[in-house]
Structures are given as C-alpha cells and as structure tokens.
Amino acid sequence: MIRGKFITLEGGEGVGKTTNMKYVQQLLENTGRSVVVTREPGGTGMAEKIRDILLDRQSEGMTPVTELLLMFAARSQHIVHVIEPALQRGQWVLCDRFTDATFAYQGGGRGMDVETIAWLEQCVQGELRPDLTLLLDAPVATGMGRAQRRGDFDRFEQEQVEFFERVRQVYLQRARLNQRRFKIIDAAQSLDCVQKNIAEAIAVLS
Numbered sequence: 001m002i003r004g005k006f007i008t009l010e011g012g013e014g015v016g017k018t019t020n021m022k023y024v025q026q027l028l029e030n031t032g033r034s035v036v037v038t039r040e041p042g043g044t045g046m047a048e049k050i051r052d053i054l055l056d057r058q059s060e061g062m063t064p065v066t067e068l069l070l071m072f073a074a075r076s077q078h079i080v081h082v083i084e085p086a087l088q089r090g091q092w093v094l095c096d097r098f099t100d101a102t103f104a105y106q107g108g109g110r111g112m113d114v115e116t117i118a119w120l121e122q123c124v125q126g127e128l129r130p131d132l133t134l135l136l137d138a139p140v141a142t143g144m145g146r147a148q149r150r151g152d153f154d155r156f157e158q159e160q161v162e163f164f165e166r167v168r169q170v171y172l173q174r175a176r177l178n179q180r181r182f183k184i185i186d187a188a189q190s191l192d193c194v195q196k197n198i199a200e201a202i203a204v205l206s
Helices: 017-030 045-055 064-088 099-109 114-125 140-148 161-177 191-205
Strands: 006-010 035-039 092-096 132-137 182-186
Touching (some): 006 099, 017 191, 035 064, 064 092, 064 099, 099 114, 099 161, 132 161, 140 161, 182 191
Parallel strands (some): 006 092, 035 092, 132 182
C-alpha cells in the first residue's frame, strides 16, 4: 500500500487555520482521498487531556520545561495512535500544528533551547516529518485583532504582543530554512486569495 501524505497547517493566532483546515480537507476529499483531520496538542484521548492542561489559564505557574515536555508527551501519543497508523493505511493526515509550532512557541516565544527541542523531536518522531507545511502568515496585529473577536483567550493567547512577534519570526525563519517543505501563505489577503494559494500548493504535492 502506498503511504499517505502528511500535511500540517501552521501559524500564529487569528491567521485562519480553522477555516482553511476545512478547505484543505474538502480539496483532498474531492480528489477521492481518505483524510484524517487532527490537531496538536491533542488528537487522542490522553493527548486531549494534556491539551486541556496546557491551555488552562488557571493552571499553576507552568514552567517552560514542563510546557515543552507536555507538548512532546502529547505528540508521542498522537504519532503512535493516530498519525503513523493512518499514513501506513494510505490515508492523508491533515494536522492543525505540529513540531514547527513547538520551535515557534516554546523556542521563540518561551526562549527554550533549540537544540533541546531538536533532540526531543528526534526522540519522539524519528524520521517522521510533514510532506507539506502550509504557513499561514499575517502581521501579529492583524491576527490578534481577528482572535479577539473569537472570545476568551486561552493561556497562550493571553501572552503579550512581543511573545507573538518572536513566534512569527521563528516560523518565518523555519520556512526559509526548509523551503522544499514549507509554503508561506499570506493570510492577510482575502480568503479567496488565500485559498487559491493553498490549492496551488496542494496541487504540487498531489
């Protein structure tokens, strides 16, 4: 059986990942592909419980190390129980965030050591990497303005603007260093333009 493809959507707050996840899913299913849609942190029962802890604004003062390790603990469950089995069945996996988010949020945002994150990445994932990463990019002010209209912020969304500026810069840096895997999508454009660019990126992968 031909192994499926692994696509991730990345980006900061308010860039339209939820809307465009549904669009990518529809694009793939319209070509007859079986698609597994999932998210990080999360994707399994245990990983979703870890997600609740990570996003809870009432959690005791969580250290950056604890946050990083919880991210990879959830990811380990996710890979073993959802992502790898689906890919081996020939399904395409579409995931809202993956390890690039850890480099951006825990590395850029929290200032965690990049080499430590890379070591954990190798320990947990082995050779597993996305086949395509769609980076939805917009100025922080634009994204946060959209996010504010959604309602209450979670533990990450309530961080300061400087935090999200660092997150964005790390995302863009990773895209420059991994140009064969990343496709940067200007999420400040109209939704029609955004989705046209996404469709072009998916067509190349297909």
